Amino acid sequence: xxxxxxxxxxxxxxxxxxxxxxxxxxxxxxxxxxxxxxxxxxxxxxxxxxxxxxxxxxxxxxxxxxxxxxxxxxxxxxxxxxxxxxxxxxxxxxxxxxxxxxxxxxxxxxxxxxxxxxxxxxxxxxxxxxxxxxxxxxxxxxxxxxxxxxxxxxxxxxxxxxxxxxxxxxxxxxxxxxxxxxxxxxxxxxxxxxxxxxxxxxxxxxxxxxxxxxxxxxxxxxxxxxxxxxxxxxxxxxxxxxxxxxxxxxxxxxxxxxxxxxxxxxxxxxxxxxxxxxxxxxxxxxxxxxxxxxxxxxxxxxxxxxxxxxxxxxxxxxxxxxxxxxxxxxxxxxxxxxxxxxxxxxxxxxxxxxxxxxxxxxxxxxxxxxxxxx
Amino acid sequence: xxxxxxxxxxxxxxxxxxxxxxxxxxxxxxxxxxxxxxxxxxxxxxxxxxxxxxxxxxxxxxxxxxxxxxxxxxxxxxxxxxxxxxxxxxxxxxxxxxxxxxxxxxxxxxxxxxxxxxxxxxxxxxxxxxxxxxxxxxxxxxxxxxxxxxxxxxxxxxxx
Numbered sequence: 001x002x003x004x005x006x007x008x009x010x011x012x013x014x015x016x017x018x019x020x021x022x023x024x025x026x027x028x029x030x031x032x033x034x035x036x037x038x039x040x041x042x043x044x045x046x047x048x049x050x051x052x053x054x055x056x057x058x059x060x061x062x063x064x065x066x067x068x069x070x071x072x073x074x075x076x077x078x079x080x081x082x083x084x085x086x087x088x089x090x091x092x093x094x095x096x097x098x099x100x101x102x103x104x105x106x107x108x109x110x111x112x113x114x115x116x117x118x119x120x121x122x123x124x125x126x127x128x129x130x131x132x133x134x135x136x137x138x139x140x141x142x143x144x145x146x147x148x149x150x151x152x153x154x155x156x157x158x159x160x161x162x163x164x165x166x167x168x169x170x171x172x173x174x175x176x177x178x179x180x181x182x183x184x185x186x187x188x189x190x191x192x193x194x195x196x197x198x199x200x201x202x203x204x205x206x207x208x209x210x211x212x213x214x215x216x217x218x219x220x221x222x223x224x225x226x227x228x229x230x231x232x233x234x235x236x237x238x239x240x241x242x243x244x245x246x247x248x249x250x251x252x253x254x255x256x257x258x259x260x261x262x263x264x265x266x267x268x269x270x271x272x273x274x275x276x277x278x279x280x281x282x283x284x285x286x287x288x289x290x291x292x293x294x295x296x297x298x299x300x301x302x303x304x305x306x307x308x309x310x311x312x313x314x315x316x317x318x319x320x321x322x323x324x325x326x327x328x329x330x331x332x333x334x335x336x337x338x339x340x341x342x343x344x345x346x347x348x349x350x351x352x353x354x355x356x357x358x359x360x361x362x363x364x365x366x367x368x369x370x371x372x373x374x
Numbered sequence: 375x376x377x378x379x380x381x382x383x384x385x386x387x388x389x390x391x392x393x394x395x396x397x398x399x400x401x402x403x404x405x406x407x408x409x410x411x412x413x414x415x416x417x418x419x420x421x422x423x424x425x426x427x428x429x430x431x432x433x434x435x436x437x438x439x440x441x442x443x444x445x446x447x448x449x450x451x452x453x454x455x456x457x458x459x460x461x462x463x464x465x466x467x468x469x470x471x472x473x474x475x476x477x478x479x480x481x482x483x484x485x486x487x488x489x490x491x492x493x494x495x496x497x498x499x500x501x502x503x504x505x506x507x508x509x510x511x512x513x514x515x516x517x518x519x520x521x522x523x524x525x526x527x528x529x530x531x532x533x534x
Contacts, residue, residue, distance in 0.1 A: 081383040134384055144388065144400040144412030144422025149380050156383040257405070322420035 010054035014039065018272055029139060029371065031132040033334050034363045036272055037356060040279015041287075058277045065274030066339055067230045067244040068267040071222075073130075073159055074248015075256050075263075079196060082160060085153035092150065092312035093157040099304040101126040107297050107354070116172045117351050120344035123165055124355050125301045129334025129363065130155040136329060136367050147313035147322035151329050154312050162336060163192055163245050166343070170239035173344050180237075188242050195249040207255035219262045222251070241339060271335065278338050278356060281345060286353040294357040302362065302369070305330040321373075328373040332366030333359050398422075409433045438498055461516065462524035463494075468511040469534050478505025486526035488519025 017039050022032035043051050051058070086093075104125030108118035133155060142148050167188035171181040198206065210221045226247045233243025251259055309327030318326065337359045345352040380388045386404040393399055398414035400422050407430030412422035428436060466473050472480050483489055493500040493507065494514040500507065509515075515531070517524045 076384055078383075081381060084381050085383050130384065138385075141424045142421075143382065143385060143402045143410060144414070144424065146420040149382055149388075152383040152385060318420045319418075321418055 004053060006053035007057065010051045011057060014043065014051065014054060014058075014276060015272075018276070022272075030367055031129070031135075031332065031334065031363050032272075033129075033132065033275055033338075034360045036275035037279040037338075037360050040276035041282055041284055041356075043276070043280060055280070058273055058280060061270050061273035062277035062342065063240070064227075065267075065270035065272075065277075066241050066342060067226060068263065068270050069274070069335055069339065070241040070244040071226050071248045072260060072263055072267050074245040075251060075260050077156075077159070077249055078252070079200065081156055085156045089150065089153040089157060089312055089315065092154055092308065092315060093161070095311050096154055096158065096308045097126060097161065099308055100301055103297065103300050103304060107293070108351075111293070111350060111354060113348055113350060115178070116169070116344055117348040119169055119172055120340050120348065120351055121355065123162075123169065123340045124333070124337040124358065125297065127158050127162060127333065127336040127340070128155060128305065128330045129332045129336065129366075130159055132332045132334045132363065132367065133329055136332070136370065140371065142325065142329075145318075145322060145325065146316055147309075147318040147326040150312035150316040150318070151309060151326045154308065154330065159336075163242055164189055166239045166242045166245075166339075167237075169340065169343055170234075170242075171237050173348075174237055176237065184237055187236075188239075191242075191246055192249070195246045199250045199252050206250050207253055210251065211255040211258070215258070215262050218255075218258060219266075222247075222259050222263070223266075239343070241343070274342070275335075275338060278341055278345075278352070282352050282356045287357055290353045291357055294354050294361060297354070298358055298361040298365065301333075302331045302365065324373045325370060328366070328370035330366075331362055331369055333362040406430075407433070458520055459518065460521055460524065461518050462521075462528075464515045464517055464524070464528045464531060466509050466511055466513045466515070466531055470509075470511070470531050471533050472509050472531050473511045475509060476505060477503055477507040477509055480509075480527075480530060482517075482527050482530060485530060486519065486523045488517050488523030488527050490515045490527070491518050492516040 018032075018036060021035035021039060025032040025035050043049055101122040104121040104123070105118050107125070108121035111117070111121075113121065133151065137143060137148055137151065164185055167184045168181045171184045172178070176184070210218070210225065212218045212221065226244050229247050230240035230243040233246075234240035248256075306324070306327030309325075309330040310323035313323040313326035316322075337355065341352050341355045341359070345355075375391055378390045380390070382388050382402065386402060389401045389403070391399055398419075400412035400414065402410040402412065404410070409428040409430075411425045411428070413425050414422045477490065477493075480490075491502065492515075493503050493509070494516065495510065495512075509531075515527070517527050519527070
């Protein structure tokens with residue numbers, strides 16, 4: 001086996017750059033995601049340092065990154081939490097959906113994008129970053145606050161909405177009609193229901209088959225099953241991401257807990273590669289003309305998230321300041337907006353030039369704003 | 375006392391109660407087994423300041439400190455209420471035939487009618503041990519039953 005020195009060198013250099021930037025971001029209490037994007041931007045075509053040898057690996061790693069992001073999301077998910085959130089915060093979820101997806105859709109329309117682009121933009125502005133926000137709430141010492149359950153419930157419901165949304169986007173992006181998209185959404189929702197049923201009734205069996213006392217075996221089994229399911233889902237145009245999410249959903253209890261621990265380093269690595277890959281696909285030269293538009297969209301959808309958060313926090317009985325904290329906390333967009341860009345970006349070129357800086361801005365501004373909303 | 379339980383999706387559970395001084399105390403139990411203890415601010419009742427964090431082992435130690443004496447105490451209270459019922463402590467000596475074997479192997483309940491409700495090991499109390507619990511030398515069994523039953527358990531585990 002020939003070892004490619006340029007590949008190792010380029011990959012190593014990328015990872016070193018990521019860790020330097022990431023630790024700098026953490027120092028200031030910011031999410032490292034925007035800096036990972038920036039790294040990709042500098043590396044890619046038209047950037048400062050092209051990475052020809054590593055490009056293939058980054059591309060492959062990015063797909064694994066998406067699968068792992070959704071798998072761990074599914075693992076985090078619990079039916080109890082979902083139904084409780086739904087019971088308490090269904091109106092908040094409605095407000096969230098309306099206020100935050102419409103500006104994105106309108107922006108897509110103004111840009112002259114096609115249906116895929118408009119649907120993608122709606123998703124990008126809708127979905128807050130549960131990863132960034134959950135960490136932020138813990139870092140800012142807010143888990144004991146009254147508004148916090150409202151924020152977390154909104155996030156859970158958004159994540160779940162993603163499972164219905166991603167198949168629509170995947171079908172549309174692969175050239176399907178709206179009718180086909182609806183059929184595949186129905187199939188995806190059916191599969192979702194089936195996954196729930198399996199996890200509820202036979203979750204312990206699934207856990208027994210997949211669970212193995214050795215971490216290595218557990219990792220291989222879960223990863224193997226997830227990649228196969230993701231591949232089948234992708235082949236059926238239901239999106240690999242949704243397939244991975246379903247596997248995560250069916251795993252419960254101690255197996256899910258262990259799977260989370262075993263998978264999280266892997267997820268961190270490949271998710272970082274995915275963020276770099278998104279940055280790579282954007283040509284910095286396309287970025288500048290779109291920047292004012294992205295800024296305006298960011299400003300509008302920051303305000304709509306603040307309203308959403310305030311509404312949800314009011315339902316928990318939080319006062320003015322609590323409402324403001326909840327609203328600003330929800331501003332951050334991140335990993336899932338990028339997943340959407342990744343899915344639709346290849347078919348709609350103009351999309352990533354607007355959406356990438358948009359996510360970049362809000363992933364930085366969101367955490368800062370909520371820090372000052374005391 | 376009223377303990378309010380709130381679900382924190384993706385994080386864990388939060389418990390809140392008010393102590394006799396009027397402080398609102400919050401405990402967040404993370405899914406991973408860690409805990410955070412909060413105290414509510416008086417200036418803004420919606421916020422809570424973290425007092426300290428506990429890793430799961432530390433939380434266990436704290437729970438033992440707060441809970442261990444109370445477990446034995448509450449059994450003592452229980453035995454006072456039921457005539458004829460008493461609580462006793464039986465040590466597993468080194469060389470006992472049950473040292474290193476499972477609690478279920480003693481068949482203590484079937485043979486003596488007395489129940490082993492807790493095992494005290496070093497500083498720890500294992501409340502309601504299951505039949506799969508391994509007995510070790512120097513464990514102390516907390517036994518509830520009639521005086522005869524407790525004596526029978528003592529006799530049983532003393533055999534070598």
